[in-house]
Amino acid sequence: MRAAVIVAVAVSVLVAAAGPALGRRLPPAVGTRLLVAAAVLVAGCSVFVLAVMAFTWVGQLPPIAAFGEWSVADLRSADPIPTEIAAGSVVLLLPAAGWWLAVVARRCRALLAAHRSCRHLTAAGALVVVDDQRPEAFTTPQPTGRIVVTTGLLKALTSQERRVVFAHETSHLLHRHAWWLLAADLAAAANPLLRPTARAAARCVERWADEDAAAAIGDRRAAARALARTALLTRNPDLAGRLALAATGGDVPARVRALMAAPPRRRPACVAVLAALLMVLSAATVMVQHRGEQLFEHAGHHRTAAVRHHG
Amino acid sequence: MEAERRGRGDLKQQVFAVLLASDAPLTPGQVRDAIDADLAYTTVMTVLNRLSEQGLVARRRAGRAYAYTAVVDQAEVTARQMQRLLTTGEDRVAVLRQFLDVLSDDDERALIELIGRIDEDGAR
Numbered sequence: 001m002r003a004a005v006i007v008a009v010a011v012s013v014l015v016a017a018a019g020p021a022l023g024r025r026l027p028p029a030v031g032t033r034l035l036v037a038a039a040v041l042v043a044g045c046s047v048f049v050l051a052v053m054a055f056t057w058v059g060q061l062p063p064i065a066a067f068g069e070w071s072v073a074d075l076r077s078a079d080p081i082p083t084e085i086a087a088g089s090v091v092l093l094l095p096a097a098g099w100w101l102a103v104v105a106r107r108c109r110a111l112l113a114a115h116r117s118c119r120h121l122t123a124a125g126a127l128v129v130v131d132d133q134r135p136e137a138f139t140t141p142q143p144t145g146r147i148v149v150t151t152g153l154l155k156a157l158t159s160q161e162r163r164v165v166f167a168h169e170t171s172h173l174l175h176r177h178a179w180w181l182l183a184a185d186l187a188a189a190a191n192p193l194l195r196p197t198a199r200a201a202a203r204c205v206e207r208w209a210d211e212d213a214a215a216a217i218g219d220r221r222a223a224a225r226a227l228a229r230t231a232l233l234t235r236n237p238d239l240a241g242r243l244a245l246a247a248t249g250g251d252v253p254a255r256v257r258a259l260m261a262a263p264p265r266r267r268p269a270c271v272a273v274l275a276a277l278l279m280v281l282s283a284a285t286v287m288v289q290h291r292g293e294q295l296f297e298h299a300g301h302h303r304t305a306a307v308r309h310h311g
Numbered sequence: 312m313e314a315e316r317r318g319r320g321d322l323k324q325q326v327f328a329v330l331l332a333s334d335a336p337l338t339p340g341q342v343r344d345a346i347d348a349d350l351a352y353t354t355v356m357t358v359l360n361r362l363s364e365q366g367l368v369a370r371r372r373a374g375r376a377y378a379y380t381a382v383v384d385q386a387e388v389t390a391r392q393m394q395r396l397l398t399t400g401e402d403r404v405a406v407l408r409q410f411l412d413v414l415s416d417d418d419e420r421a422l423i424e425l426i427g428r429i430d431e432d433g434a435r
Contacts, residue, residue, distance in 0.1 A: 110406045127324040129331055131383045139408045147324070151383065154332045159345055162328050170321065172408045182406065205408070225429045228422040231414060252414060253421035260429065 001291035002080045008049045008284035012042045012193070015277055019197030022274060027264040028207035032177075034274055035201040036184045039194045041278055043187035045285040047096075050089045052292040057086030059296065070299035078295055096190070103189040107182060111141060118144040126173055127166070129154065135234045139169045141178030156233050157226075164213045164226035171212035177205045203251065210255050211264070224259035227252070322346075326358045327381055330368055336378035 015038055023031050056079045058064055065072045079086070118140050121128050128146045130136075135153035140146045147169040154162065172178070181202055188198035214223035231252045258264075329345045330337060337345070343355045359379055362368040370377040414422070 107406065114406055127327055129327070129381070129383055141406050149328075151331055154328050157332070159329065162332070163325065166321065166324050166328070169408075170324075177408055178406055181408075209408075221429050221432070225426055228426045228429075232419065232422055232426075234414075251418075253418050253425060256422060256425045260425065 001288060001295065004284045004287035004291060005049055005053065005081070008045055008281060008288060011277055011281040011284065012046045012191070015042050015274070015281070016191070016193040016197055018274070018277075019194070020200040022270055023197075023200030023204050025270055026204070026267050028204045028211055029175075030266075030271065031204040032180055032201055032208055034271065035197055035204060036180045036187075038274060038278055039184050039187035039197050039201065041281065042197075043190040043194060045281050046191050046193075047093075048285055049288050050093055052288050053081050053086050054089035054093050056081050056292065056295065057083060057090060059299075068296065068300070070296055075295065075299040078298055080291075080295075100186070100190050104186060107185070111182075114140045115144050118146045121146060126170070135230075137165055137169060137230075137234075139172040139178070141182075142173065142176050145173040145176075145178075147173065153230070153233065157230065160217060160222060161226040161229060163217050164223050165230060167213035167216035168209040168227075170216075171209040172205070174212075175208065177209070181205060203254075206251075206255060207258060210259055214259055220259050220263070224256045227259065228256045231256075322354070323358050323362065326355065327362060327367060330379055330381035331383070333380075336371065336373065336380045338373060338376045338378050340376070342379070 019035055019038065023035055025031075026034060056075070059068065059070065060072050060075055060079075062072060065075065118128070123146055126139075126145055126147050128148045130148060130150045132150040133152040134150055135156055136148075136150045137153055138148050140148065147166065149165070149169075153165070157165065181198075184194075184198040184201040188194040210223065210227060213227075214220045217223055325346050326342055329342050333345075339352060339355045339359055342359070343350045343352060346355075359368060359370075363370060363379070367382055368379045369382050370379045372378075
């Protein structure tokens with residue numbers, strides 16, 4: 001059991017550490033799906049392994065042992081998990097579970113608020129235009145998915161730039177990006193090691209929508225230009241035409257550069273490595289479950305034998 | 312064909328956006344030219360009629376054809392609702408997919424430089 005726990009923890013840490021790099025290398029649509037799936041699996045497995053370890057200690061408490069009908073002494077002598085680690089798991093799990101539930105509740109409330117705000121809006125397609133001078137565009141989650149754009153942004157964009165913005169936002173709705181990211185966020189809330197992976201998934205989602213927008217207008221460089229211009233507009237309308245010297249940048253410049261470069265290549269090797277790691281993780285988790293069960297069965301069996309012997 | 316590749320919902324958005332971006336009422340021909348000159352006139356008319364039924368565009372006679380303007384009905388109510396969505400809390404923003412992140416000064420400089428590079432390549 002100890003070996004399985006170590007493998008599960010090691011693979012979890014490895015996947016969490018590799019997440020951001022994978023997000024940069026994989027094509028965005030594949031990257032999003034894989035990273036979110038990996039995050040959910042790692043979160044689930046790590047919580048489960050922690051719970052099994054915690055229970056080897058909780059099971060030694062006399063009332064629990066009496067309820068489960070196993071022998072405390074046998075369990076203690078056969079338990080491969082050191083007491084400090086098992087007790088530490090309990091200390092870690094309880095506040096983590098509370099925190100996770102709080103995040104889930106907050107997100108649900110936010111989703112409901114978005115749903116309520118959009119339910120009654122009349123939309124052209126999914127488009128809702130807000131009469132506001134500040135340039136702004138966003139989508140709300142399905143099932144009441146809407147593309148919300150301000151008049152300020154629409155008036156500042158050219159016809160082609162509008163198409164890029166709409167195609168980008170339509171991609172978010174079409175592929176239900178909000179739900180993928182919700183899953184990644186909840187995984188990261190369960191296991192904080194996954195936070196960089198969740199952020200990488202969010203970057204992948206934006207790149208995915210950018211690629212779809214570029215495909216919709218059939219011109220990557222024009223899409224890149226539209227993205228850059230819209231970014232500048234939403235920051236400061238006066239700056240759109242001005243030129244200045246180069247510097248390195250964060251997220252939006254990286255998205256623009258990605259569109260200026262060649263289309264993303266498939267990375268079967270990356271996918272295969274990640275899939276293999278996730279398979280090892282699943283196997284180790286199943287092993288932990290199996291060994292944990294054996295442990296309690298063994299302690300239970302001894303107790304019944306002892307009772308029978310005394311009787 | 313271009314017009315077929317583009318979904319109906321997409322076209323509806325395009326037409327509505329063109330009308331919104333224009334200060335003067337537009338005829339169906341002008342709307343078509345603003346989106347794609349190869350688009351069928353009847354397609355644009357169909358979309359305009361549907362938007363008109365929804366109350367999203369208003370039309371008035373301009374010579375022989377109608378001219379259309381976009382109606383942003385209840386804009387203020389919507390604006391306030393949307394503003395509320397955007398401004399209250401990290402979770403609200405997390406469930407919305409915003410088109411763009413906040414830009415730093417460096418990002419801004421990088422973007423201006425990138426636009427310059429694209430334009431240079433295009434001019435060559």
